[in-house]
Amino acid sequence: MSLETDPAALALRAARPTTLCVIGAGYVGLTAAVCLAQLGHRVGCVETDPGRLRAIRAGHVPIEEPGVAELLAAHLASGRLRVTDDVAEGVADASVAMLCVGTPPTARGDPDLRQIAHAARAAARAATDHLVLVVKSTVPPGSCEALELLVAPERGDVRVTVASNPEFLREGRAVFDFFHPDRVVVGVDPPGSAELVVSLYPAAWPRVVCDRRSAELVKYAANTFLAVKISFANEVAGLCEALGADADQVLHGVGLDARIGAAFLGPGPGFGGSCLPKDVSGFVAVAEAVQHPARMARAAEAVNEDAIVGLVAKIESAVGPLRGVRVGLLGLAFKAGTDDVRHSPGLGLATALAAAGARITAHDPLAVVPQMPGLQFDDPYEAARGAEAVVVTTAWPAYRELDLRRLRREMAGSVVVDAVGVLDGAALSAAGLEWYGVGRGRPLGFHPVVTGPLEWALEGEPASGPAISGGPAGG
Ligand SMILES: NC(=O)c1ccc[n+]([C@@H]2O[C@H](COP(=O)([O-])OP(=O)(O)OC[C@H]3O[C@@H](n4cnc5c(N)ncnc54)[C@H](O)[C@@H]3O)[C@@H](O)[C@H]2O)c1
Structure with missing residues (x-):
C-alpha cells in the first residue's frame, strides 16, 4: 500500500504536538522529519551536507524513498518543517532533538560514533531550556549514557538528558514503515520519564x-536475528545444492511455520546494505567488549562472507578460469526499491570477480556507483553484451520481465546465475541459457546417493540410541 492510498495513516496525529529538531537528513532523518511534521509537530531539520541541504530546501529529495517528496512539499508549504544547516536555529524552542546521523562501521567493525558525538555536543550547546536528545541512530548499548556524560560540559545550567528511540524502517518503504511500526521502542533512565518521547507518536x-541499554540492544539484536535468518536460509540452500533439493520449496515449507515466518528466509547473495552488516559487526564488537562469545552472530557473518565466495566459485566452475572473462552484473543496489549501494552484494561480487581477473559490466535501474566509471549501462542488455556469464544480484521486478532470448543473443556465452531467484528456470533453459542459482538451478557438487542416513536400513537393524522423551516445544 502506498502512503497516498492510506488516508488513515495520513490522518494520524501525535499524542502531543511538540517543537522538535531532527539532526541529519539521510534515509532516517529526512523520513522522520517529514513524517513527524505530518503527525502535527513543528520540526526544524538540520543537515550539514551542503548538496543535500540545497536539494531539500528546494523540495528535492536526495534519496530514493517513496512518499517523502510529497510530505516534504506539503510541510515546507505548511510551515511545520524548516530546513537549516544551523543547529542553534534547529534547536531553538525545541524540547527534543532527534539524532539521526550516520554510525558507519570502522575498519575493526565497531561503529564510528564521531558524527553522533559531534551532533549531540552541538545540540547541547544550542539548548536554551530542558532538551531531550533522542538517539534514533543505531548505537551500541551504553552509548546514551556515554553521550549524557559527553555533553555535560557543553550544556551549562540547562538540563540535557538522553533517550534511546531506535529506528526500524526499511529503505524503500521508510514512510510506510514510519506510519505502520511493529513497535516504538523508547529507552529512558529512569523508565518513568518516557512520557515526552512516547507522546511524540500516536497513542x-x-x-x-x-x-x-535494553532499547539500544533491541535494535542490535533484531538486526542480528534477521541476519541469522538470512544466513540460515543460505546454509539450507547450500545443503539443497548438495542434496539435489530445491531451496525455494524447502524454505517455503519452513517459512510457513507460524513460529518461524517466511520473511528474510530466502536463498540469495547474502545480506548487505547500510544496516545489517554494520549492526551484526557492532553486536559482535559489543559482545567482545564484555567477553561474551556471540557465536550466532559470528556464524551469520561467516556464512555471509561465503555467499560471495560461493557465487564466484559457481561462476568459475561454469565458465572456467575468470581471468579476462566478461561478466555482466544485473543489480548493484543492496536490494530492490532503493538506490543504496552500501555493502551491496552486487558490488561485493563485482569487487571479488574483478580481483579474480574478470571484466565487469553492470546495470541497475536506480543505483549509480561512482567507482565503476564507464562500466555501468542504462540498459540490462547492454550490460550483458559480449558477456560469458550474467549474474542477477538484485531482485528488481524489471528483471523478471527480461527478454531471455534477446539476452542470449547479446551474450557471448550462455551462463546465467540468478542469485536472487527472479528468473524462471524453464524459460531460461528454453532460451538456450544455462541456469544456476543459490539452492536452485543446475546443481554443482550434487551428491547422487546419500548413504549416511540410510546405513542402518542397508545393514538391516536400526542403530540403537538413547530413548528420547518429549522435548519442550519441538515438532
Ligand atoms: N538507512 C536505514 O535503513 C536505517 C534504518 C534504521 C536505522 N538506521 C540508522 O540510522 C542512522 C542514520 O542512517 P542513514 O541511513 O539515515 O544515514 P545517512 O548517512 O543516509 O544520513 C545521515 C545524515 O546525517 C548528516 N549529518 C552528519 N552529521 C551531521 C551533523 N552534525 N549535523 C547535521 N547533519 C549531519 C549527513 O550529512 C547525512 O545526510 C544510522 O545509525 C543507521 O544505522 C538506518
Missing part, C-alpha cells in the same frame, strides 16, 4: 518502554 502505536 495507538504499540510501544516498548524500557531502560536505555
Whole structure:
C-alpha cells in the first residue's frame, strides 16, 4: 500500500504536538522529519551536507524513498518543517532533538560514533531550556549514557538528558514503515520519564518502554536475528545444492511455520546494505567488549562472507578460469526499491570477480556507483553484451520481465546465475541459457546417493540410541 492510498495513516496525529529538531537528513532523518511534521509537530531539520541541504530546501529529495517528496512539499508549504544547516536555529524552542546521523562501521567493525558525538555536543550547546536528545541512530548499548556524560560540559545550567528511540524502517518503504511500526521502542533512565518521547507518536502505536541499554540492544539484536535468518536460509540452500533439493520449496515449507515466518528466509547473495552488516559487526564488537562469545552472530557473518565466495566459485566452475572473462552484473543496489549501494552484494561480487581477473559490466535501474566509471549501462542488455556469464544480484521486478532470448543473443556465452531467484528456470533453459542459482538451478557438487542416513536400513537393524522423551516445544 502506498502512503497516498492510506488516508488513515495520513490522518494520524501525535499524542502531543511538540517543537522538535531532527539532526541529519539521510534515509532516517529526512523520513522522520517529514513524517513527524505530518503527525502535527513543528520540526526544524538540520543537515550539514551542503548538496543535500540545497536539494531539500528546494523540495528535492536526495534519496530514493517513496512518499517523502510529497510530505516534504506539503510541510515546507505548511510551515511545520524548516530546513537549516544551523543547529542553534534547529534547536531553538525545541524540547527534543532527534539524532539521526550516520554510525558507519570502522575498519575493526565497531561503529564510528564521531558524527553522533559531534551532533549531540552541538545540540547541547544550542539548548536554551530542558532538551531531550533522542538517539534514533543505531548505537551500541551504553552509548546514551556515554553521550549524557559527553555533553555535560557543553550544556551549562540547562538540563540535557538522553533517550534511546531506535529506528526500524526499511529503505524503500521508510514512510510506510514510519506510519505502520511493529513497535516504538523508547529507552529512558529512569523508565518513568518516557512520557515526552512516547507522546511524540500516536497513542495507538504499540510501544516498548524500557531502560536505555535494553532499547539500544533491541535494535542490535533484531538486526542480528534477521541476519541469522538470512544466513540460515543460505546454509539450507547450500545443503539443497548438495542434496539435489530445491531451496525455494524447502524454505517455503519452513517459512510457513507460524513460529518461524517466511520473511528474510530466502536463498540469495547474502545480506548487505547500510544496516545489517554494520549492526551484526557492532553486536559482535559489543559482545567482545564484555567477553561474551556471540557465536550466532559470528556464524551469520561467516556464512555471509561465503555467499560471495560461493557465487564466484559457481561462476568459475561454469565458465572456467575468470581471468579476462566478461561478466555482466544485473543489480548493484543492496536490494530492490532503493538506490543504496552500501555493502551491496552486487558490488561485493563485482569487487571479488574483478580481483579474480574478470571484466565487469553492470546495470541497475536506480543505483549509480561512482567507482565503476564507464562500466555501468542504462540498459540490462547492454550490460550483458559480449558477456560469458550474467549474474542477477538484485531482485528488481524489471528483471523478471527480461527478454531471455534477446539476452542470449547479446551474450557471448550462455551462463546465467540468478542469485536472487527472479528468473524462471524453464524459460531460461528454453532460451538456450544455462541456469544456476543459490539452492536452485543446475546443481554443482550434487551428491547422487546419500548413504549416511540410510546405513542402518542397508545393514538391516536400526542403530540403537538413547530413548528420547518429549522435548519442550519441538515438532
Ligand atoms: N538507512 C536505514 O535503513 C536505517 C534504518 C534504521 C536505522 N538506521 C540508522 O540510522 C542512522 C542514520 O542512517 P542513514 O541511513 O539515515 O544515514 P545517512 O548517512 O543516509 O544520513 C545521515 C545524515 O546525517 C548528516 N549529518 C552528519 N552529521 C551531521 C551533523 N552534525 N549535523 C547535521 N547533519 C549531519 C549527513 O550529512 C547525512 O545526510 C544510522 O545509525 C543507521 O544505522 C538506518
